[in-house]
Amino acid sequence: MLSIDGLDVRYGTTHAVRGICLEVADGEAVALLGPNGAGKTSTLRAISRLVPSTGSVVFDGQDLAKVPAENVARLGLIHVPEGRHVFGDLTVHENLQIGTTARRGRRSEFGFDEVYDLFPALVPLRGRLGFALSGGEQQMVAIGRALVAAPRLLLIDEPSLGLAPIVADAVASALVEVRSRTALLVIEQNVHLAVRVCQRAAVLSGGVVVLEAPAAQLHDRGELLASYLGQSRTGTGA
Amino acid sequence: MDKFVALTASGIAYGAVLAVVALGFLVLYKATGVVNFAHGDLVTLGAYLAVWTTTSLGLPTVPGYLAAIALMGLVGVAIERVAYAPLRSRPPMVVVIATLAAAIVIRGIIAVWQGSEPKTLAGPVGNRVVHIAGAAIAEQRLLITGVAAVAVLALLFVFQRTPYGRQVRALAADPEMARLTGVRTRLVAMGAFALSAMLAALAGILIAPLGAVDLNFGFGLMVTAFAAAVLGGFGSLGGVVLGALVIGLIQQLFGGYVLPDYAATFPAIVLFLVIAVRPEGLLNLTRSRL
Amino acid sequence: MRTYRTLLAGSVALMAVAACGSGGAGGSSSHAISGPIKLVGLWEVKGESPAAIDDYQNGAALAIEQITAAGGIAGKPVTLDRVPLSPSDPQKATSQFLQGVDKKPTMILGIPAATSVLAAKTQIDRAGIPLLATSSTTTPIRFGGPGGSKWLWLLQSYDGYKDQAAVKYATETLKASKIGLTGTSESYGTTNIADLTTALQAKSLKPFAVSKYAPNATDVTPTVLAMKGADAVITFAYPVPLAVQLRQFTQNGLNIPTIGSSSTNIAVQYKMVSGDPLKNVYSVVSCDPTQGSQRQLAKDFGTAYQQKYGTVPTDLAADAYDAVWVAKAAIEKAGSTDPAAINKAMAEVTVTDKVVCSDGYHADGAHVLSHDVSVDKFATAGTTQEIQKYTFPVQDAVK
Ligand SMILES: Nc1ncnc2c1ncn2[C@@H]1O[C@H](COP(=O)(O)OP(=O)(O)OP(=O)(O)O)[C@@H](O)[C@H]1O
Ligand SMILES: [Mg+2]
Numbered sequence: 001m002l003s004i005d006g007l008d009v010r011y012g013t014t015h016a017v018r019g020i021c022l023e024v025a026d027g028e029a030v031a032l033l034g035p036n037g038a039g040k041t042s043t044l045r046a047i048s049r050l051v052p053s054t055g056s057v058v059f060d061g062q063d064l065a066k067v068p069a070e071n072v073a074r075l076g077l078i079h080v081p082e083g084r085h086v087f088g089d090l091t092v093h094e095n096l097q098i099g100t101t102a103r104r105g106r107r108s109e110f111g112f113d114e115v116y117d118l119f120p121a122l123v124p125l126r127g128r129l130g131f132a133l134s135g136g137e138q139q140m141v142a143i144g145r146a147l148v149a150a151p152r153l154l155l156i157d158e159p160s161l162g163l164a165p166i167v168a169d170a171v172a173s174a175l176v177e178v179r180s181r182t183a184l185l186v187i188e189q190n191v192h193l194a195v196r197v198c199q200r201a202a203v204l205s206g207g208v209v210v211l212e213a214p215a216a217q218l219h220d221r222g223e224l225l226a227s228y229l230g231q232s233r234t235g236t237g238a
Numbered sequence: 239m240d241k242f243v244a245l246t247a248s249g250i251a252y253g254a255v256l257a258v259v260a261l262g263f264l265v266l267y268k269a270t271g272v273v274n275f276a277h278g279d280l281v282t283l284g285a286y287l288a289v290w291t292t293t294s295l296g297l298p299t300v301p302g303y304l305a306a307i308a309l310m311g312l313v314g315v316a317i318e319r320v321a322y323a324p325l326r327s328r329p330p331m332v333v334v335i336a337t338l339a340a341a342i343v344i345r346g347i348i349a350v351w352q353g354s355e356p357k358t359l360a361g362p363v364g365n366r367v368v369h370i371a372g373a374a375i376a377e378q379r380l381l382i383t384g385v386a387a388v389a390v391l392a393l394l395f396v397f398q399r400t401p402y403g404r405q406v407r408a409l410a411a412d413p414e415m416a417r418l419t420g421v422r423t424r425l426v427a428m429g430a431f432a433l434s435a436m437l438a439a440l441a442g443i444l445i446a447p448l449g450a451v452d453l454n455f456g457f458g459l460m461v462t463a464f465a466a467a468v469l470g471g472f473g474s475l476g477g478v479v480l481g482a483l484v485i486g487l488i489q490q491l492f493g494g495y496v497l498p499d500y501a502a503t504f505p506a507i508v509l510f511l512v513i514a515v516r517p518e519g520l521l522n523l524t525r526s527r528l
Numbered sequence: 529m530r531t532y533r534t535l536l537a538g539s540v541a542l543m544a545v546a547a548c549g550s551g552g553a554g555g556s557s558s559h560a561i562s563g564p565i566k567l568v569g570l571w572e573v574k575g576e577s578p579a580a581i582d583d584y585q586n587g588a589a590l591a592i593e594q595i596t597a598a599g600g601i602a603g604k605p606v607t608l609d610r611v612p613l614s615p616s617d618p619q620k621a622t623s624q625f626l627q628g629v630d631k632k633p634t635m636i637l638g639i640p641a642a643t644s645v646l647a648a649k650t651q652i653d654r655a656g657i658p659l660l661a662t663s664s665t666t667t668p669i670r671f672g673g674p675g676g677s678k679w680l681w682l683l684q685s686y687d688g689y690k691d692q693a694a695v696k697y698a699t700e701t702l703k704a705s706k707i708g709l710t711g712t713s714e715s716y717g718t719t720n721i722a723d724l725t726t727a728l729q730a731k732s733l734k735p736f737a738v739s740k741y742a743p744n745a746t747d748v749t750p751t752v753l754a755m756k757g758a759d760a761v762i763t764f765a766y767p768v769p770l771a772v773q774l775r776q777f778t779q780n781g782l783n784i785p786t787i788g789s790s791s792t793n794i795a796v797q798y799k800m801v802s803g804d805p806l807k808n809v810y811s812v813v814s815c816d817p818t819q820g821s822q823r824q825l826a827k828d829f830g831t832a833y834q835q836k837y838g839t840v841p842t843d844l845a846a847d848a849y850d851a852v853w854v855a856k857a858a859i860e861k862a863g864s865t866d867p868a869a870i871n872k873a874m875a876e877v878t879v880t881d882k883v884v885c886s887d888g889y890h891a892d893g894a895h896v897l898s899h900d901v902s903v904d905k906f907a908t909a910g911t912t913q914e915i916q917k918y919t920f921p922v923q924d925a926v927k
Pocket of ligand 1: 037038
């Protein structure tokens with residue numbers, strides 16, 4: 001479904017992503033892990049054509065090199081960016097409505113009703129403006145907005161960042177639900193959450209993929225992972 | 239009493255036209271981030287086009303007006319293609335300067351095409367008046383108020399209830415995120431240029447029958463409308479409409495009762511005061527949805 | 529039209545030109561008339577700028593044609609050369625004037641805007657060639673004023689006389705005593721309102737009310753309401769808001785006699801106002817060359833002009849036509865092509881032959897040649913009738 005080969009991202013003299021290769025198969029959920037500054041966000045932004053890059057990004061047989069960002073979305077490659085970016089001047093429901101812009105005749109697994117079922121907390125907030133939402137509510141809106149676009153592959157950048165554990169848990173549960181219907185590529189610092197949602201994980205460090213493994217094995221290789229992530233505790237419970 | 243009624247009626251009509259000018263200005267700003275200083279000259283051009291369709295082409299008044307407004311939609315698209323699209327990735331200051339250049343070019347084209355002598359545009363209701371509470375009010379002013387109100391409501395509806403309106407608002411709030419949701423920013427920008435130019439033409443056509451059209455016709459309106467937009471918080475459409483009515487009323491009532499000689503300067507004074515004292519706009523009390 | 533374009537130019541801030549520099553070329557002793565005589569007109573023809581018109585050139589060319597047919601100036605052939613000078617661009621006036629000087633003319637005619645004359649003052653002083661200006665005669669360009677020059681002669685009657693004529697007509701003929709003053713809130717409107725107030729004071733009157741509006745006003749309701757109860761209104765405004773004012777008077781059921789400036793003629797000519805609002809409207813103008821004129825010479829000119837060009841002449845065409853005839857008279861009186869001699873003749877000559885806009889041009893101490901102001905009355909059809917003519921006293925040089 002998505003195949004990345006030799007992807008490079010540079011910002012002036014900073015070489016943020018150094019020739020990485022990554023595959024996401026149909027229906028697969030892949031976690032992208034790595035320490036701060038590893039190049040995770042840069043990779044996702046390059047896939048969505050928000051930053052210039054070299055190397056190839058092929059989605060469903062189509063090379064995305066010359067496709068503008070809005071058309072990448074219209075192909076069904078939907079990006080939930082770091083920081084959520086809910087439209088502050090639009091209501092919750094309008095945020096969902098604008099999500100359908102990229103749908104383009106694809107049959108959607110998620111309509112508005114399904115999103116409200118998935119995130120019941122949003123039901124009473126339908127008419128509230130985006131800027132008046134809490135971080136968790138914003139994350140729900142951001143994911144809901146992506147789901148109504150009939151995604152074929154969802155790119156999600158740090159869904160649990162800054163959320164209370166209980167809210168992060170609700171988001172994780174929703175993603176597990178989503179995984180059964182669409183492919184996922186999720187950046188996540190919380191390894192526990194990543195393992196819960198994804199079958200496979202790739203660890204990025206210094207702009208290169210340093211480790212790729214089935215998610216289940218991450219528990220066993222906790223120490224190694226910890227050294228890559230630069231964390232004393234990996235959150236795997238190991 | 240009749241004096242108050244007459245001044246209020248003319249203030250509302252003037253404010254209504256200002257609102258149409260200011261909304262045209264704002265639609266474009268929201269969709270593209272461009273503050274278009276050629277907007278006043280688009281008002282002028284719209285009025286000249288209406289003079290052309292009704293005299294040279296010999297169309298009846300209202301179809302002639304509609305043809306002029308439609309033509310201005312094409313002019314808007316042309317300006318987007320020629321003046322804006324090539325500068326899309328440039329800093330805002332460059333684009334603003336380009337709009338000033340566009341203003342001069344538009345004015346030059348009108349001068350070559352129509353000459354610099356003033357033209358008159360026939361109004362659909364002629365010089366008729368109605369009497370309300372003893373005050374004589376020109377029917378053209380009632381027409382202005384009515385048509386402008388319909389246009390403003392239609393625009394608010396488009397912004398509030400249609401996918402295009404949502405896309406413009408999304409673009410105004412967060413252009414990159416808008417692209418990630420599949421919003422075609424170039425098409426939306428082109429649409430906004432067309433819509434903005436059509437609103438400019440409408441304003442020009444509404445007010446031209448009251449006086450005459452010359453090369454400077456739209457510029458003064460734009461400056462006053464700019465003051466109204468700033469007063470309204472330069473963002474919320476509803477606030478801008480309110481700002482326009484306040485400026486129109488104050489200019490007429492202030493001019494009629496207090497300091498007649500300064501009436502024309504008043505919008506500029508308001509502009510200064512608002513920028514200096516309350517840059518978020520006097521009427522922008524809460525962050526508005528519109 | 530003159531007013532309209534001059535007003536546009538005048539809306540650019542008036543620059544005070546320091547009064548300095550002495551008269552230039554002394555001129556050699558005797559240049560008895562020998563070769564052909566060359567006149568240079570400083571004006572545009574259509575196409576040279578967006579606003580350009582043919583009126584000046586047409587008027588002057590008609591005069592040259594008639595003079596040539598009658599044997600030239602002092603029996604010598606006369607040619608008319610031209611340098612385009614735009615009324616709305618006073619910054620360029622200096623270099624355009626110098627281009628005219630480079631053609632080595634016997635006399636220079638034209639310059640359509642008083643601001644351009646003011647801007648070219650220093651070069652006019654230096655060139656030492658008599659210049660007969662067709663611009664309106666504003667206060668600063670009179671001889672002795674900051675823009676005046678020994679070599680500069682002013683064809684049109686003084687602007688201040690128009691104010692006096694308006695007051696005279698309102699009080700003496702219309703028998704009005706409650707006279708309201710209106711105008712545009714920039715220099716044209718405000719200076720004239722000040723002069724009108726002075727003229728009223730000379731008759732022991734105070735303005736009934738004063739009201740100004742913006743040059744781009746499309747609604748003058750406050751002004752209209754302020755004039756309720758006046759028995760005459762005098763208006764010095766740009767044509768567009770003036771037309772609005774006349775229409776709004778009618779809409780409010782007011783039929784107060786209104787005396788305007790030549791802006792009124794422009795507003796009517798461009799059909800900004802017609803029909804009922806013209807029922808009680810007058811204007812004070814320095815020249816009316818239409819068939820409504822009382823002067824036979826003006827009618828003759830109109831007929832000849834209509835025959836040659838197929839249109840009714842404007843006052844601008846008449847000014848250029850008169851300028852050529854005045855130049856002829858001065859050169860013949862000097863009996864020489866010596867600039868100093870012609871300049872001296874300009875001060876002495878009286879011109880009544882052929883001229884349209886004055887009963888007799890004769891320079892006063894302020895170098896102003898005409899002292900006539902006409903009052904036109906408008907018909908609802910838009911035609912004018914010259915119903916009154918005033919001749920004002922000559923002035924001394926400005927101190
Ligand atoms: N717009 C930019 N301009 C210049 N350098 C940038 C830019 N964005 C990111 N970088 C640099 O590129 C590198 C990778 O950044 P990136 O945001 O991709 O990391 P990340 O893995 O997402 O980190 P985090 O976990 O902190 O979000 C960092 O060194 C960062 O400083
Ligand atoms: Mg990141």
